[in-house]
Amino acid sequence: MDVRLLAALNLLLESERAGVLALDELARELEQEELRAFLKGARDEEARNVRELESLITAEGAVPSAETGPFAAKVRALANVRERLALLSRGQEWVARKTEDALALAPESGPIHDFLTAMANHHRAEVEWGRAEVIRLLDAR
Numbered sequence: 001m002d003v004r005l006l007a008a009l010n011l012l013l014e015s016e017r018a019g020v021l022a023l024d025e026l027a028r029e030l031e032q033e034e035l036r037a038f039l040k041g042a043r044d045e046e047a048r049n050v051r052e053l054e055s056l057i058t059a060e061g062a063v064p065s066a067e068t069g070p071f072a073a074k075v076r077a078l079a080n081v082r083e084r085l086a087l088l089s090r091g092q093e094w095v096a097r098k099t100e101d102a103l104a105l106a107p108e109s110g111p112i113h114d115f116l117t118a119m120a121n122h123h124r125a126e127v128e129w130g131r132a133e134v135i136r137l138l139d140a141r
């Protein structure tokens, strides 16, 4: 596999792994059932992406990174839940951009292309929906 593509996929892998951790920690901190359920759904999606990225990299005969990105620690360092949720939303946006960067390096068809296309679309949609949902749920408190 192209080394730049491998690096891009590993960056996404590390980021999604950090996302699982951040969402897990935040969900445990919240009392609102609906918001917890939303974050757990997002966490499960991130975990699926981790597994999928690992198997796409392995299928190419390359080695998936075992690292976790710095994102969870950045979320943890913030003062309150609202700030953490806002950073999560910006994190999704960052991943959407990085996924589009990876897509530009990927072959024009095949499993990597298809997965990255779906992942980019999903993250874009989740940024919009997540932002609205989080604001609604926080305000309903």
Ligand SMILES: [Fe+2]
Pocket (backbone or CB within 6 Å): 016, 019, 046, 049, 092, 095, 123
């Ligand atoms: Fe993600």
